[in-house]
Amino acid sequence: MRLDDVLPEWHFRERHSIEIDAYADTVFRAVEEVTWREVPVFRALMALRFLGRDPAVDPRIIASMTRDGFVVLDRLDNELVVGTVTTPAFRVADRLRGALLADLPCEAFAKFDAPGHLKIGFNFLRRGSTVSTETRVWATDERARRLFRAYWTVIRPPSGLIRRVWLRAIRERAENEPVFL
Incomplete structure (x- = not known):
């Protein structure tokens, strides 16, 4: 399922894009392998959020985020969709995490509507050579x-700023990956 399917309406939204000259599988490999070191502004701001604790147990950003309550909702040929459900105080309930990690995380995420929560979804989408994150x-x-x-x-x-730097790190990694023919 696409981001448009799991979170078709929103109250808050931000979108950024960049041109990347690489094959789709190379781009999405870069999306999943980019590290905190490649996006230092992200790491610094997350450390502030976590009151000085280093948020980067896993150096890969997506892997670290999924350890901390986000779930990969779907991986398509041209889109990676990630999401979480939390409270405005950013607490993820264990029972909710269990529902999102079940066999059908997209459906659980899309249907969730308990009061007092936030559904946060983001993606990386490739259309032609344009890669966006929303x-x-x-x-x-x-x-x-x-x-x-x-x-x-x-x-x-x-x-x-984080999203723009993250996209540049993805481009750098994807465009510099060796191509074997």
């Missing part, structure tokens, strides 16, 4: 939306 956030009630709006106002500029 983040969407859906608040399940007005209180969660209000609380997240304050956070989004502060985090959106550095979040945009």
